[in-house]
Amino acid sequence: MKILGKSTVSAIAMVMTLTVGVGVADAKDKVKVAFIGPMTGGVSAVGVGGRNSAELAVQLRNADPEAKYEYELVSMDSECKPNVGVQVATKIAADSKIIGLVGHYCSAVAMGAVDIYHRFNLPMSVWGAVLPDVTYANDYKEIHRVNGTMINQNEVAAKFMTEQGYKTWVVIHDTTDYGKGHDKYFTEYLTQNGGEILADFGVSSDQQDFTAELTKAKQLNPDVIYFGGLTPLGVRIRAQMEKLGITSQFQGVSGIKSDSFIEGVGPELSEGVVSFLEGAPVDKLPGGQYFTEKYQAAGFAESEEAYGPFAFAAMTLILDGIEEVGPNRKKLTEYLGNIQGYDSIVGEVSFDDHGQNTVAAITKYVIQDGKWVVWEDSEYVDGTRKLAGK
Amino acid sequence: MDVGLLGQFVVNGMMLGMMYALVAVGFTLFFGVLDVIKFSHGDVLMVGTFAGFTTYIGMTAIGIDNALLQLVGVLVISIGSMAVMGAIIARYLVLPLKSAPPLNTLLVTLMLGTVLREAIRLFYPDGSNPKHFPALLPTDSWAVGSFTLRADSAILLLAGLLVIIGVNVLINRTRLGLAIRAVAQDEETAKCMGINFKMIVLLTFALGSGVAAFAGVMNGLYYNEINFGMGLLLGVIGFSAAIVGGLGNIYGAILGGFLFAGLQTLGAVALPFSSAYKDVFAFAVVIAIIAWRPTGLIAEKTSERV
Numbered sequence: 266m267k268i269l270g271k272s273t274v275s276a277i278a279m280v281m282t283l284t285v286g287v288g289v290a291d292a293k294d295k296v297k298v299a300f301i302g303p304m305t306g307g308v309s310a311v312g313v314g315g316r317n318s319a320e321l322a323v324q325l326r327n328a329d330p331e332a333k334y335e336y337e338l339v340s341m342d343s344e345c346k347p348n349v350g351v352q353v354a355t356k357i358a359a360d361s362k363i364i365g366l367v368g369h370y371c372s373a374v375a376m377g378a379v380d381i382y383h384r385f386n387l388p389m390s391v392w393g394a395v396l397p398d399v400t401y402a403n404d405y406k407e408i409h410r411v412n413g414t415m416i417n418q419n420e421v422a423a424k425f426m427t428e429q430g431y432k433t434w435v436v437i438h439d440t441t442d443y444g445k446g447h448d449k450y451f452t453e454y455l456t457q458n459g460g461e462i463l464a465d466f467g468v469s470s471d472q473q474d475f476t477a478e479l480t481k482a483k484q485l486n487p488d489v490i491y492f493g494g495l496t497p498l499g500v501r502i503r504a505q506m507e508k509l510g511i512t513s514q515f516q517g518v519s520g521i522k523s524d525s526f527i528e529g530v531g532p533e534l535s536e537g538v539v540s541f542l543e544g545a546p547v548d549k550l551p552g553g554q555y556f557t558e559k560y561q562a563a564g565f566a567e568s569e570e571a572y573g574p575f576a577f578a579a580m581t582l583i584l585d586g587i588e589e590v591g592p593n594r595k596k597l598t599e600y601l602g603n604i605q606g607y608d609s610i611v612g613e614v615s616f617d618d619h620g621q622n623t624v625a626a627i628t629k630y631v632i633q634d635g636k637w638v639v640w641e642d643s644e645y646v647d648g649t650r651k652l653a654g655k
Numbered sequence: 656m657d658v659g660l661l662g663q664f665v666v667n668g669m670m671l672g673m674m675y676a677l678v679a680v681g682f683t684l685f686f687g688v689l690d691v692i693k694f695s696h697g698d699v700l701m702v703g704t705f706a707g708f709t710t711y712i713g714m715t716a717i718g719i720d721n722a723l724l725q726l727v728g729v730l731v732i733s734i735g736s737m738a739v740m741g742a743i744i745a746r747y748l749v750l751p752l753k754s755a756p757p758l759n760t761l762l763v764t765l766m767l768g769t770v771l772r773e774a775i776r777l778f779y780p781d782g783s784n785p786k787h788f789p790a791l792l793p794t795d796s797w798a799v800g801s802f803t804l805r806a807d808s809a810i811l812l813l814a815g816l817l818v819i820i821g822v823n824v825l826i827n828r829t830r831l832g833l834a835i836r837a838v839a840q841d842e843e844t845a846k847c848m849g850i851n852f853k854m855i856v857l858l859t860f861a862l863g864s865g866v867a868a869f870a871g872v873m874n875g876l877y878y879n880e881i882n883f884g885m886g887l888l889l890g891v892i893g894f895s896a897a898i899v900g901g902l903g904n905i906y907g908a909i910l911g912g913f914l915f916a917g918l919q920t921l922g923a924v925a926l927p928f929s930s931a932y933k934d935v936f937a938f939a940v941v942i943a944i945i946a947w948r949p950t951g952l953i954a955e956k957t958s959e960r961v
Contacts (some may be wrong), residue, residue, distance in 0.1 A: 305776065307884065309783040396949030440931045465930040473888060476667035478930050484660050484801055497882060498784045504879045510796055510803035529880055630940035
């Protein structure tokens with residue numbers, strides 16, 4: 266016991282010396298912030314892009330001589346699986362040194378994790394998940410979201426597609442909260458706009474073969490095939506449509522708006538696919554140029570993907586909060602609750618009672634020559650090129 | 656439902672069944688000679704597909720853009736490299752554990768599968784994203800009413816059938832097949848008869864893995880999309896197909912593969928509720944069949960294995 270006591274004491278002494286030594290060189294206190302996203306699995310590209318962007322926000326703040334604290338980013342992988350996500354959420358929430366969190370691209374994971382953040386009073390902002398229930402199904406004041414939701418997205422999508430003259434749809438969606446949410450809101454808004462849904466297929470999120478569903482869809486001969494889900498399934502469905510000779514227009518959701526979709530489907534088949542995304546493309550964002558420059562200068566190996574700027578904006582917001590009210594979870598929650606007209610790189614952020622950013626723009630995209638192009642900038646808008654069936 | 660549509664469902668189901676059967680044949684071969692379950696089989700298939708995909712990229716890079724040459728290259732490299740890999744797995748992971756409980760082999764290969772899968776995801780350039788597998792076969796299509804048959808699907812079906820027949824002939828009509836069957840029946844006696852046991856095991860694993868690689872390339876050519884997780888479900892389904900058909904029996908594996916595909920298609924077409932439950936339906940029926948015939952539909956003659 267005695268020996269143990271001695272060594273413990275000397276260890277503490279050493280740590281103290283070290284801390285003092287560091288303290289002399291740099292007087293800033295260390296504050297931890299966290300990031301959660303899917304960094305392995307099918308949607309890992311988006312997760313890694315988000316992690317890099319959050320990392321960039323922390324790096325820039327640490328490089329700022331006026332910052333009051335030195336920040337350390339703890340990033341964890343949710344694998345886009347609710348069970349794993351809940352574990353890492355608990356791990357982060359239980360670490361009292363972590364003051365704020367930027368978390369969740371996958372809605373199903375976010376849904377499981379928000380209760381934990383509430384229980385541990387951990388203020389957080391979602392950076393990518395678009396299921397409305399993440400903010401609207403609870404009254405937790407810790408939960409915020411900088412990006413828009415699938416409600417706004419599908420409202421715009423349904424209106425836009427009916428304006429193009431399409432009348433009938435077949436809906437395929439994955440059976441996660443994300444896919445089901447898209448199905449629900451799209452159906453709701455499409456019916457309001459006078460469109461008709463001929464059939465609605467729920468599919469599991471790791472399905473490889475869609476020929477049975479698509480053969481049924483082919484028989485119904487819809488104007489549009491709507492897919493509510495993420496890139497891997499979107500790629501398979503688009504490729505298999507071709508195999509069965511289905512010529513309907515393919516309409517996706519924010520979940521397929523990634524470069525991986527085009528890479529997976531190939532440039533010819535992806536031509537003319539439309540998708541909708543909260544926010545605006547990086548170069549159209551108010552702070553887009555600044556973000557792109559900094560991101561490139563930081564030399565990350567992976568691209569920021571669609572939601573990187575949101576992760577950056579959310580992390581910057583949390584860091585601003587900590588600078589203002591100090592490293593205290595409750596005070597930071599209070600600070601975030603009062604955010605109105607906050608200026609971020611993704612535009613103005615104003616949280617409503619549920620912590621949802623109410624100023625969320627939606628951008629329409631179409632794939633042209635193997636690239637996602639904003640609809641208004643594309644050759645489709647003036648009729649040079651035409652969507653399928655037009 | 657009109658005839659064209661029915662035909663379309665049948666072709667879809669046959670295509671799936673062909674792939675499942677090719678995977679199931681591997682499981683059944685391995686179980687036959689060594690009484691082991693090799694759970695990395697699906698991931699070997701995936702690695703084989705990526706090997707083929709890499710060959711395609713390589714051939715394009717050095718300027719070979721004849722689709723036929725590319726196809727031959729892809730098949731040779733993919734099947735060849737997986738055959739070697741299968742033999743290596745047998746030599747260094749499965750054979751050393753021969754006298755250990757079969758559970759150990761199962762675990763080791765299960766873990767190897769995860770290693771292969773994660774290795775592709777992490778070390779293959781941009782490996783976590785789905786890749787576009789090129790269409791190397793002619794894409795002409797014939798449409799009769801609501802039935803569309805593409806030339807590439809027809810060629811793939813035919814090729815799959817030829818491979819299955821080929822494996823069958825190899826097992827039942829050649830000296831190598833005779834040796835494999837001898838080892839499967841009784842290892843000790845086979846050794847006494849002068850059969851090189853180790854060599855036969857390695858060759859069987861090479862054969863099974865080569866067939867899996869072929870199924871993988873077929874999968875890539877059919878769906879034009881490959882990803883690091885494609886082997887996982889194929890492995891599970893191939894395994895179930897082999898079990899339900901009768902593990903250790905090659906006809907059983909083929910029957911099981913087509914049965915499973917048929918159930919999945921039926922589940923998606925005929926179930927009144929969401930087609931998300933088609934896998935649930937197919938697996939539930941498989942459970943019922945296994946409960947009804949524990950040794951599989953076509954049981955092995957020596958039932959002591961089960």
